[in-house]
Structure formats: structure tokens, C-alpha cells
Amino acid sequence: MLILSSFCSAGVKENALFLKDVGDARKIRNRLLSCFETAALPTTSDEMRKMLLNFAIVGGGPTGIEFSAEMHDLITEDMKRIYPDLIKYAKITVYDVAPTVLSMFDEVSTDSPKGSPRDN
Numbered sequence: 001m002l003i004l005s006s007f008c009s010a011g012v013k014e015n016a017l018f019l020k021d022v023g024d025a026r027k028i029r030n031r032l033l034s035c036f037e038t039a040a041l042p043t044t045s046d047e048m049r050k051m052l053l054n055f056a057i058v059g060g061g062p063t064g065i066e067f068s069a070e071m072h073d074l075i076t077e078d079m080k081r082i083y084p085d086l087i088k089y090a091k092i093t094v095y096d097v098a099p100t101v102l103s104m105f106d107e108v109s110t111d112s113p114k115g116s117p118r119d120n
Contacts, residue, residue, distance in 0.1 A: 032055070059095075064096070
């Protein structure tokens with residue numbers, strides 16, 4: 001799970017990754033690669049693959065949405081070449097307390113993520 005803010009919730013710091021600097025980005029990348037490597041093992045069940053490749057991003061602001069788009073590109077372009085059979089298990093979900101993502105922008109700006117133009 002990628003967290004942009006803990007909102008003072010218990011257990012977040014121990015169970016999630018934050019995105020504050022380049023070092024954090026490297027940790028996230030390494031965790032994503034590790035999840036794909038583990039999911040590729042022949043002993044990994046389909047149910048475990050779904051769990052390993054289910055990525056949650058908490059924060060629907062500019063950073064969370066941009067990061068989710070970059071993660072989508074990494075999975076559908078780069079990881080697809082290495083692990084083509086695993087892409088069907090990958091899922092990215094963005095969570096936010098606001099009713100819409102990018103709520104700080106005008107309505108025209110927030111329409112695009114709802115329509116999922118990046119869906120394949």
C-alpha cells in the first residue's frame with residue numbers, strides 16, 4: 001500500500017510505504033518488483049497472486065493520481081514484457097476521503113479520471 005498521508009491512523013507507518021522522496025520511490029519500485037517475482041513462482045496460488053498484485057494508493061490528489069498513472073504504465077508496458085501471464089491479476093485502486101479524486105481542481109479537470117481513459 002502506498003500512502004501519501006497517514007491521517008494519524010494506527011498501524012499505517014508499520015504496514016505501508018510513503019511517497020515523500022526519491023528513496024521512498026525506490027522502496028516502492030523494489031516492493032512492486034518483489035511482488036511480481038513472488039507472484040511468478042510456480043508454487044504461488046492464483047488467490048495469492050491476486051493479493052500480491054493488488055496495489056492500493058491512499059490519496060486522490062495530484063500526487064496519488066499521477067503515481068497511479070505511472071504505476072499503471074509500469075505494469076502495462078514494462079512488467080507485461082517480463083510477466084505477461086501475471087498482468088491479468090494486477091489491480092490498482094486509489095482511495096480518498098473526498099467523493100471525487102482531484103477535488104481541489106475544477107469539475108472539468110476531475111472528469112477525466114472518472115472515465116478511465118487509460119483502461120485497456
